[in-house]
Amino acid sequence: MAFFKRELSPVEIFERALKDKQAARRKLDDRLRVAEQALDERRNAAETLAKAGATNLQLDRTEAKMRQVEDKAKALRAALAECDEQIVLAERGLGEAVAQRDRDKAANEIEAVASAIERAVPGFEIGAAALVDAVTRSKPVMSEATRFGGDVDEIRREVLAMAELICWELRSAAVRTRAGNANIALLAPPEMKQLPAPETDRQMVYTLSPLTWREGEDARRAAAFTMVALPKGLLPAALQHQHVDYLNARRVQTLMHVHGGGQLQVEPDADDPALVDLDALTGEAQDSPQADVA
Incomplete structure (x- = not known):
């Protein structure tokens, strides 16, 4: 039986990358702590030998070991700084991915409203046509019924035109929302709030x-x-x-x-x-x- 892996979303990809970078940073921090502790020990040993009047050979060996540990600590500090930069980039990417996910969700909801209107339009058109036909089908048609049928047909045409227009506007708003170029309310216009008077400097x-x-x-x-x-x-x-x-x-x-x-x-x-x-x-x-x- 074949198993297929689910494709990760951009948010999940950035979350996983951020967790990996944070775990790598913790490991580097632990290694740097150990290296700095060893460096302190090497420095103390060199100081002790120097005070005790050790030979030049002993001092050279001690200084060489100390420099080796110091270079290792310096490399770990550089790696830790680079890891911090990568964490900042991952956090920024995660924030952008979350914002894009929210925009896509809002755009999908707007498009769902447009699709619902488009699905309801044929039923309305059929019902309006049936109503006009019921009024004008019989031969002895009164003038009031004829006028009523004409009004219904006119309303039908207006509703169809308005439905087409509102669907176009909704889909345009969905495109702008998905691209991050719109700040619109989904169901109702925002309430106008009176801004407080600016405070005097x-x-x-x-x-x-x-x-x-x-x-x-x-x-x-x-x-x-x-x-x-x-x-x-x-x-x-x-x-x-x-x-x-x-x-x-x-x-x-x-x-x-x-x-x-x-x-x-x-x-x-x-x-x-x-x-x-x-x-x-x-x-x-x-x-x-x-x-x-x-």
Whole structure:
């Protein structure tokens, strides 16, 4: 009786290759551990002989044996590094094979839907034709029945055309999915989720003046001599006009000793004349290069 081996799938091939590489690495690691232990023993023996005043011949033999073990350990390290590279390649190949398997499964499901529609179309066509024939077969046909038969026949043609179109679209989607060029839902369109508003990129700084700026529709204010997370878009103008400084600046460290971190500072009023409008400073800084060019 003849026995036939089942052909392995790409995933199984990469899984087997990965297991073989991992097993080979464990063996190399064990051999390297033994070689390094032997190398340590050879080094200790050479050191002992050298301290004991051994002859040159004894030292030469010991050094030769030590170099031999050292070369073996070096070769094992190189083989282990190469094996690690092969494991990385095998893991990458396995991941790609798994992804392709999943894509093929999704494409097969899409093609199955198209095939089911194609198998159902002849039955629908026969049923619609029978319904039209039943209405229009007798001689005394009323106008309502004739109109109904015409409507059924028109619907039949529309359904057949739509079935052909949807089957073509499904098979095209299956081809794109199998090639990895599509990210589509199988049965329903994905729900539109509202993306959260992007967070403002900020920099923690120490204020040297009372500040105000706007973030969207909100007006923000910060007292002088306090730590604040300032939007980075406002930072260049604030630094240029000496209204803020970085936390690691020397003068900031002195001011923090005097005023503290500013957690207890009261937010300034909106009509405080000492308030510095950072939005206005940033606008002036952006307009000045244009004026220079003009």
